[in-house]
Amino acid sequence: MSAVPGEQHATEAADLDTVCRHFGISVEDYLLPSRGQIQIVDETGKLRPAEDQGTEPGHEYPLPDDDTLMKAYEQLVIGRRVNDQNSALVRQGRMAVYPSSHGQEACQVAAALCLGADDWMFPTYRDSVAVMAKGVDPLETMILFRGDWHGGYDPRKYKVGIQSTPLTTQLLHAVGVAHAAKLRGEDTVVLAMCGDGATSEGDFHEALNFAAVFNLPVIFFVQNNQYAISVPLAQQSVAPSLAHKAVGYGMAGERVDGNDLVALMAVLGRAVELARTGAGPLLVEAHTYRMQAHTNADDATRYRQDAEVQAWQAKDPLNRMTAYLQGKGLLDDPASERIAAHAEETAKALRDGLNQDPEVDPLELFQHVYAHQTPQLVEQAALLADELSREGDAK
Amino acid sequence: MSPHITTSSEANGNVSAATAQATVRAAERAEAAGPKPVTFAKALNTALADAMEADAAVVLFGEDIGTLGGVFRITDGLTARFGEQRCFDTPLAESGIAGMAIGMAINGMRPVIEMQFDAFAYPAFEQIASHLAKMRNRTRGALDMPVVIRIPYAGGIGGVEHHCDSSEAYYAHTPGLKVMTPSTVADAYTMMREAIDSDDPIVFLEPKKLYFSKDPVDLDALRAEHDAAASAGGHLTEGRAAIARPGTDATLIAYGPSVSTALAAAEAAAQEGRSLEVIDVRSIVPFDDETVSASVRKTGRAVVIAEAPGFASVASEITARVQERCFHSLAAPVLRVTGFDVPFPSPKLEHYFLPSVDRILDTVDLLQWED
Numbered sequence: 001m002s003a004v005p006g007e008q009h010a011t012e013a014a015d016l017d018t019v020c021r022h023f024g025i026s027v028e029d030y031l032l033p034s035r036g037q038i039q040i041v042d043e044t045g046k047l048r049p050a051e052d053q054g055t056e057p058g059h060e061y062p063l064p065d066d067d068t069l070m071k072a073y074e075q076l077v078i079g080r081r082v083n084d085q086n087s088a089l090v091r092q093g094r095m096a097v098y099p100s101s102h103g104q105e106a107c108q109v110a111a112a113l114c115l116g117a118d119d120w121m122f123p124t125y126r127d128s129v130a131v132m133a134k135g136v137d138p139l140e141t142m143i144l145f146r147g148d149w150h151g152g153y154d155p156r157k158y159k160v161g162i163q164s165t166p167l168t169t170q171l172l173h174a175v176g177v178a179h180a181a182k183l184r185g186e187d188t189v190v191l192a193m194c195g196d197g198a199t200s201e202g203d204f205h206e207a208l209n210f211a212a213v214f215n216l217p218v219i220f221f222v223q224n225n226q227y228a229i230s231v232p233l234a235q236q237s238v239a240p241s242l243a244h245k246a247v248g249y250g251m252a253g254e255r256v257d258g259n260d261l262v263a264l265m266a267v268l269g270r271a272v273e274l275a276r277t278g279a280g281p282l283l284v285e286a287h288t289y290r291m292q293a294h295t296n297a298d299d300a301t302r303y304r305q306d307a308e309v310q311a312w313q314a315k316d317p318l319n320r321m322t323a324y325l326q327g328k329g330l331l332d333d334p335a336s337e338r339i340a341a342h343a344e345e346t347a348k349a350l351r352d353g354l355n356q357d358p359e360v361d362p363l364e365l366f367q368h369v370y371a372h373q374t375p376q377l378v379e380q381a382a383l384l385a386d387e388l389s390r391e392g393d394a395k
Numbered sequence: 396m397s398p399h400i401t402t403s404s405e406a407n408g409n410v411s412a413a414t415a416q417a418t419v420r421a422a423e424r425a426e427a428a429g430p431k432p433v434t435f436a437k438a439l440n441t442a443l444a445d446a447m448e449a450d451a452a453v454v455l456f457g458e459d460i461g462t463l464g465g466v467f468r469i470t471d472g473l474t475a476r477f478g479e480q481r482c483f484d485t486p487l488a489e490s491g492i493a494g495m496a497i498g499m500a501i502n503g504m505r506p507v508i509e510m511q512f513d514a515f516a517y518p519a520f521e522q523i524a525s526h527l528a529k530m531r532n533r534t535r536g537a538l539d540m541p542v543v544i545r546i547p548y549a550g551g552i553g554g555v556e557h558h559c560d561s562s563e564a565y566y567a568h569t570p571g572l573k574v575m576t577p578s579t580v581a582d583a584y585t586m587m588r589e590a591i592d593s594d595d596p597i598v599f600l601e602p603k604k605l606y607f608s609k610d611p612v613d614l615d616a617l618r619a620e621h622d623a624a625a626s627a628g629g630h631l632t633e634g635r636a637a638i639a640r641p642g643t644d645a646t647l648i649a650y651g652p653s654v655s656t657a658l659a660a661a662e663a664a665a666q667e668g669r670s671l672e673v674i675d676v677r678s679i680v681p682f683d684d685e686t687v688s689a690s691v692r693k694t695g696r697a698v699v700i701a702e703a704p705g706f707a708s709v710a711s712e713i714t715a716r717v718q719e720r721c722f723h724s725l726a727a728p729v730l731r732v733t734g735f736d737v738p739f740p741s742p743k744l745e746h747y748f749l750p751s752v753d754r755i756l757d758t759v760d761l762l763q764w765e766d
C-alpha cells in the first residue's frame with residue numbers, strides 16, 4: 001500500500017510531513033479545514049465547477065466513480081425508506097422509540113460505504129441507517145428500539161459497535177479497536193460517529209487526543225445537525241467550526257456539506273485512504289439538519305421555527321442526488337424502479353419483523369451478566385423461575 | 396504500508412535482547428527457588444510479567460507505568476522487558492484509558508490498566524459502569540470484556556486527600572464487574588494471575604499500605620499452582636474467601652487492608668483467651684457466602700471490618716447476608732467496624748478513622764458474651 005494516496009512505491013508508513021509534502025502544503029494548511037464546506041453537487045443537483053467546490057490546495061477531492069455513486073444512491077433511497085418506515089412503526093406502537101436520521105441519510109450512507117469489509121464503525125443511537133448500510137441485518141438493528149434487548153447484533157461479526165447512547169463514550173472504543181489492530185500490524189480503519197452537541201463531552205476530547213498521540217487510523221465523523229435535542233450549536237461551541245477542533249490535537253479537520261452525498265463520499269473516501277496509510281486520525285464535520293424531532297417523544301416546535309425547517313427541506317440530500325444522477329444520465333426509470341423495489345423489500349422486512357411479538361425469556365436476564373453465573377445470580381434466577389412456575393400453575 | 400508492530404515480546408527486540416530476556420528469566424527462576432521474602436509489589440510485578448509472557452494479548456497501560464514503572468513501581472521493568480507496545484504510558488485521561496481498554500478488548504486484547512490512585516479513577520466511572528460492566532450483557536454474550544483495572548487503594552499511608560479512598564462499594568454495586576482485593580503476598584500473585592485470566596472485567600484493588608510488606612513465598616510454586624489450576628479450568632481465589640486464622644468463638648470478616656488489622660486483633664484476643672476466626676473475603680464480587688456463613692454458623696458471632704464509610708457499604712452487604720443466612724446460629728447481632736461516614740481524613744487524623752485493633756476488640760466485647 002502506498003504511503004499517500006496515488007503513490008505506488010512508498011514503503012514507509014506516511015507521517016504528517018510525508019502527507020504534507022505530497023500535497024505541497026504546510027502542516028498548518030493540512031490540519032486546518034478548508035475555508036468553507038466542501039460541496040461538489042449544489043442544492044439543485046448540478047455539479048459545481050471545481051474552483052467553486054470550496055477546495056483549496058491539499059483539499060481537492062476527486063469525483064467518485066459512477067459505480068460508487070450509484071451504489072451509494074441505492075443505499076440513500078433505502079435509508080430514507082427505512083427512516084420513514086421506522087417512524088411509522090413507532091407511531092403504530094410497534095417500537096418504543098426511534099431517533100430518525102431523516103435528512104441526514106447522505107451522512108449515514110457515506111459513513112458506511114467509505115469503509116472496507118474489515119474496517120470498524122462505532123455508531124450512535126441516531127445511526128441505524130449507517131449500521132444497516134454497513135451490512136447489519138435490519139431487524140437485528142432494530143431490536144434495541146423494539147425493546148426486547150439492549151443490542152441485537154454481534155459487533156465482531158459485522159465490525160460495528162453496538163449503537164451507543166452515552167454521548168461520545170464510543171469514540172474511545174473506536175480508538176481501542178484501532179490501537180489493537182495497529183499493535184497486531186493490521187491496517188484496519190475505524191470510523192467513529194457522534195453529533196454536534198456531543199463534541200462538548202469530555203470523552204470527545206480524550207478520544208481525539210489519544211488517537212492523535214498514538215497515531216491511530218480513526219476517522220471522527222461529526223454529523224452537525226444543528227441541535228442537541230433542543231440546544232442549538234451556538235450554545236455548545238464558539239469554535240469557528242467543529243472541524244477546527246482537530247487542529248488542537250495535531251489532527252487534520254475537514255468540513256463538508258452533509259447533504260451532498262458526492263462530497264461526503266469524496267471527503268470520507270480520502271480520509272479513509274489517508275488513515276490507512278498511517279497518516280493518523282482525521283476529523284470530518286458534516287453540516288446537515290435533523291428534519292424531524294429528536295425522537296418521537298420530542299416536540300421540536302418548542303425550540304425551532306418552521307421557516308428554518310423549510311429552508312433545509314430545499315437542501316434535501318435525496319432530491320439533490322436524484323437530480324444529479326438523472327442529469328448525468330445514470331439514473332433512468334428502470335434503475336429507479338429497481339432501487340425503489342429494493343427499498344420496499346427492506347421496509348417490508350422491517351414491518352414483518354417488527355409486527356411480530358417474539359417471546360422474551362425472563363431468565364435470560366441472568367445469562368449474560370458474567371461468563372459464568374455467580375452463585376448469587378443462580379439463586380436469584382431460581383427465585384424468578386419459581387415465581388414464573390407458580391404463575392404458570394395459577395393459569 | 397502500515398507500521399508493522401507485533402505483540403510478541405521477542406519480535407520487539409533483536410536476537411540479543413531475546414537472549415538477555417532468557418538470561419533474566421533463568422536468573423529469576425534460580426533466585427526464586429524455595430520460599431524467600433518477597434514484597435507484595437514484587438508479587439504483583441511477577442504476576443504481570445508471567446501473564447505477559449504467557450499471552451501476547453496482555454497489554455498494560457496507564458499513567459507513568461512505562462519508563463517510571465508506576466508511582467508504586469508495580470510495572471517496574473516491564474517496558475524494558477516486553478517493549479513499548481506491551482507496557483506504555485497514555486496521555487493523562489482516565490476515561491480515555493478505560494475506554495481505550497474496552498475497545499482493545501473488543502478487538503482481541505486483554506488490557507490491564509492502572510489508575511494512579513483510587514480517587515483518580517472517578518473520571519473513568521462512566522466507561523466502567525456504562526460499558527465495561529454492561530458490554531457482555533448488552534451483546535447477549537457476544538463480547539466478553541477481559542479487562543483488569545488495577546487500583547492502588549485505601550489508606551493507612553498518611554496520604555493526602557484523594558489518595559486514600561476506599562471505593563469498592565461503587566464497583567461492587569455495579570452488576571457485571573468483579574471486585575477483588577488481596578491481603579497477602581501469595582494472593583497478590585495468584586489473584587492477579589486469575590484476574591488477567593478472567594473473561595469478565597475485574598476491578599483489582601491493591602491495598603497500598605501493603606505494597607512494601609513482605610512474606611516468605613515461593614513464586615515458582617505459586618506459578619506452578621496457578622498454571623495447574625488454570626489448565627484444569629478452576630479458580631484458586633475467585634469467588635473463594637480464605638480462612639486467614641482459624642478460631643472458635645467469633646468470626647472477624649475483613650478484606651484487603653483490614654485483614655492485617657483483624658489478624659492483630661485476633662492475636663490480642665487470643666492472649667485474653669478468646670479464639671477469633673479471621674475470614675479474608677478476597678473476592679468481594681463474586682462473594683463466597685458459603686465459607687463466610689459456615690464460619691459464622693460455627694462461631695455464632697461475627698464482626699465485619701472495613702475501612703470504607705459504613706453507610707451503604709460492602710460491610711453492610713456482608714452483614715445483611717450473614718444475618719439472612721445464619722440467623723438461627725447467631726448469639727448476637729452482627730456488628731461492623733468501619734470508617735466513619737466522613738470524607739477520608741488528612742494524615743494527622745486518619746488513625747482516628749481507620750478500624751483499629753482496639754476498636755475491633757471493643758466491638759467483639761459487645762457480642763453478648765454469657766460469661
Ligand SMILES: Cc1ncc(C[n+]2csc(CCOP(=O)(O)OP(=O)(O)O)c2C)c(N)n1
Nearest residue numbers: 126165166167195196197198225227228229
Ligand atoms: C452522557 C450523556 N448525556 C446526556 C445524554 C442525553 N442525550 C441523548 S441525545 C442528546 C443530544 C445529543 O445531541 P447531538 O450530539 O447533537 O446528537 P443528535 O441527537 O443531534 O444526533 C442528549 C443530551 C446522553 N445520551 N448521554
Ligand SMILES: [Mg+2]
Nearest residue numbers: 195196227228
Ligand atoms: Mg445534533
